[in-house]
Amino acid sequence: MNEKESALHSEATEKQGSNTRYSFNLHGSSSNVKSKLQQDREYFINTFTRFTLQNFIQNKLVERSVIPYNGNFSKCHRASIGSIISLVRNAETSRAYYNNVVTCANAMCCPVCSARIMGKRSTEIKKAVHQWLNEDLLNTCYMLTLTFAHGLQDRLADLLVAFKLALEAFWRNGSLKRLLATCGRVGRITATEIQxxxxxxxxxxxxxxxxxxxxxxxxxxxxxxxxRALETVGLSGLSDIALDLIEARSAENYLTKISSEMALGNLKQGRGSGHYSPMQLLAEAADGSGWATDRYIEFFRAVKGMHSLCWSRGLKAYFGIGNISDQEITDGAAQPELTKFLDMISDAFKFLSASEKALLRNYAAFDDFEHAAALLDRVGAEYWK
Structure with a gap:
């Protein structure tokens, strides 16, 4: 077993030890469902975390000349579109967002935009899963996980290029195509993750x-x-680890992985053990870690243009789900269920700190106009309900 395969085996062992396999019932519910109070509290805290991390990485990327100071990522939730900014909320879920602000719509890297995008995407997946299961008793979903051996010396950009080529070779395989055709496959949803x-x-x-x-x-x-697909591009893996397939008796665990609540939920989990999600890596960087800052910047550069979630062609149409872009989600065009909480003059918005933007959005989420008005009065902003 070479060094890279040994590393892959080590990671798989750790994951098995933490019981990360899917074990839910498709038509049932998880025993780990959080109370509304717990969810609201986490949302409140996570909103502050998202805006704080966004502010940190925007400044750092401009400082390192990775992005221009006037680009969409650096202006995300800092600049307005027009003279009026709206705070909108979902009364059913007690969640709120800013409309008429510049958004980067970067679901891979932006702490603020990713939450809004993934919240919408998880709703789409839930609709597809429930519809598929209810069409026929023999319909089901399988979770296929694909990975490969890697090492500390490997550049992420190189790994992603090779991984993409291996995936193309895998899905082109004639035997695999015939196998999938016989199982009545109608399509697939792919989530790309990087740790x-x-x-x-x-x-x-x-x-x-x-x-x-x-x-x-x-x-x-x-x-x-x-x-064999890995070998064609110079990669390798261990047979029982590089590919895993299980019947996802519930897509709930999968949905949780990509939902807005988990994008930054349990942020500290894993830090200190040496394993980091991109947002955990960003949190470590914001705490002053130089190596974490370098690694996150490498991640930011390597995933430029990538989509964290992809549906196979025709699958959304099959389930009657519209083809909405990430930008449409962050702009608010794809969420007609949101209602107006308040409007404010955009000139005042740019003077709000990241914490104040988070706090104001939280007040909107919980329909607390009194405290929202007090905050805006304190900074001298003009607003109206």
Whole structure:
């Protein structure tokens, strides 16, 4: 076993030890459902965290000349579109957002935009899953996980290029296509995730939700297809780790992975153990870690133009889900269920600190106009309900 495969085996062992496998019932609910009070409290705290981290990384990326000071990412939730900024809220979920502000719509890197985007995307996936399961008793979903061996010395940009080529080779495999055709597959949703380990470096992997009929898959054959695809691009993996396939009796765990509540929820979890999600890495950087700042900037550069979530062609249309862009979500055009909380003159918005923007949005989320008005009065902003 070479060094990279040993690292992959080590990571898989740690994940198995933390019980990360999917074990939910498709038509049931998780025993770990949080109370409304817990969810609201986490939302309140996470909003502050998102805006604080966004402010930090915007300043750092401009300082390092990674992005221009007048680009969309650096202006996200700092600049307005027009003279009026609106605070809108979802009364059912007690969540709020700013409209008529510049947004980067970067679901991979932006702490603020990613939450809004993934919240909407998780709703779309839930609709597709429930519709598919209710169409026929033999319909089910499988969670396919693909990864490969990697090491501390590997550059993320190089890994992502090779990973993409391996994935293309895998899905082009004629035997795999025939196998998927026989299982009644109607499509797949792919979530790309990237983690970082101080021991083993960057760890790109994909979770693919397959919509198909209940099937006895030949797991050994599937693993062989993936290992051969890896070999064609100079990558490698361990057979029982590089590919995993389980029936996702509930997509709940998968949905949680990409939902807005988990984008920055449990932010401290994993820090100190040497394993970091991108947002955990960013939090470490904001705490003053130089190595974490360097690694996050490498991540930012490497994932430029990538989408964290992709549906196969025609799958959204199959479930009657509109093809809405991330930008439409962050601009508010894709959320007609939101209602106006207040309007404010945009000139005052740019003088609000990151914490004040977070606090104001939280007041809107919980429909607390009295405290929102007091905050705006304190900074001399003109507003109206």
């Amino acid at each position: 970082y380990s101080q021991t083993n470096g960057y760890h790109p992997h994909q979770h693919i939700l397959l919509f198909c009929r209940k099937t006895d898959f030949d797991l050994a054959a599937l693993r062989g297809y993936w290992l």
